[in-house]
Amino acid sequence: MKLGIIGLPSSGKTTIFNALTKGDAPTGQSMGGRFDVLTAVVDVYDPRVDVLTKMFNPKKTTFAKITYTDVAGIKKGANEGGGMSGELLNHLSGLDGFVHVVRAFASDLVPHPDGSVDAVRDLEILDTEFLLNDLGVVERRMEKIEDGLRKGATKNKAAAQAELELFQQLNETLSEERPLRTLHLTDEQEKMLRGYGLLTLKPTVVIINIGDDQAEVNLNYDHPQTVVTNLRGKLEMELAQLSAAGDTESLEMFMEEYGVTELSLDKVIGLSYDLMGLQSFLPWVKTKCGPGRSSAKQRP
Ligand SMILES: Nc1nc2c(ncn2[C@@H]2O[C@H](COP(=O)(O)OP(=O)(O)OP(=O)(O)O)[C@@H](O)[C@H]2O)c(=O)[nH]1
């Protein structure tokens, strides 16, 4: 499962990528809208696996995995003049979901590219880019189906008509500025849409990137298949890096200073995993139970 970390320039994408993956990729290096990706695979921590490991002492403990990619290169107005670059779109379409980083932190050292910090505005800017992209895809497809029907070139007219109706529904939703994941599609409809790489259809975790001493921000952003959470990106990155370096003493000191009781990375990774509608599977328990048992019994 692959999730893309997206957001406007200087929102803290690489910082949060490092916080989630215990990485040390350089931050604060403006990509100037240039397409680039970083990738890392993380374990989805599941406390049940710890309990079972203690009980059964297996040779190998396997956690579920998520791949995060840090996607640089999306900026305001990306859809003007021919749309997002093919390379960027290709990458975005191939992802299973998004982690959308929205800047709420203020910093004199890192001026906001638009001159002021406004999380609601920024969230909307990128949402609009995705909506416009999907609207273009939907309109082109509708034209093609209508063309085929008009010219009598369509073999299965009933199927084309059903597809056209679905795309008309998508068109209405997007025109009302609602993301496609707000629609309750049937399995069959989802299957029909799989090949189109529609961006607003993908499940999304919105991370509000707040400053070290800042209170949590509420964006009133309520959509199906969407979760919203606050994260002190820079602080969490520093904690994750201390943890990766095995510097327990500094880590504990730091956590106490900022009143942090646990690293947020496991929480956010868990949120992403749950959002994708997946449940941790415990493969080695399956082996212990032997074949032929129901999967329900393999789960504690
Ligand atoms: N004070 C503060 N600074 C932050 C925070 N998150 C990121 N920064 C700083 O903001 C700058 C940009 O962060 P990056 O993580 O590189 O942002 P980005 O979204 O990856 O930027 P691009 O890749 O250029 O689009 C860096 O100097 C970070 O140290 C935060 O929570 N608080």
Ligand SMILES: [Mg+2]
């Ligand atoms: Mg970056």
